[in-house]
Amino acid sequence: MTTRALVASPTPPAQIAAEELRATYDWVPIDQADEIVALGGDGFMLQTLHAMLETRRMVPVFGMNLGTVGFLMNDWRLERLDDRLAKARPFRVSPLSMTATTVDGETFLLPAINEVSLLRETRQTAKLEVTVNDRIVLPELVCDGILVATPAGSTAYNLSAQGPILPLGSALLALTPISPFRPRRWRGAILPEKTRIGIRVLEADKRPVSAVADQREVREVASVEVEIDHNRDLTLLFDPEHALDDRITMEQFIA
Structure with a gap:
């Protein structure tokens, strides 16, 4: 028998829904569960996934939207949860690994499910050197920043920065500049997921840059x-009629 754990955002709608689910279905603690049901929005889903990355106990997660956008979530319904979970379609999401070294020599290793972004910390534009598989492809990118997005994250910050939408399962990464100034005509790249991307901050003392893995920030990176x-x-896990790959595809037709 499949065992399930329930986690919920602290928001009132999610807490009310959690009480209804606890009164209707059987649940076990997270460390005993074969699946997790998460109630909230996309932010809470990312929080739940990051918690699993930290514990290294990876079990499927079925989210139900009690937030705003809910791109990574299914519709909220109390009824027939067992049937929905039995029919749910699994989608694999491969996280990014960010290794950030600061100007003081500290090193931070952080995962990111949506994107890794580098952003200028002051009014000074950032100057970045970009390498792909140890080959310099942009000796100097003058910009507000740059980001690397997974297919699951390509409709988030990446899309707002005019980056491409990547189909889930495409085995691709989006490398997208944020407000690029020079080279003027460079608008980013689509790269195979096996690519190693390196970014070196030029004039790091004068033009400080922070690195963010989803929501975790490292300041003054080198x-x-x-x-x-x-x-x-x-x-x-997604309902068959509400799968993530279908949602990503349809985002390309939203004006």
């Missing part, structure tokens, strides 16, 4: 390396 981490793949 260099950042980003690559896919297949050793910690995650699984999201």
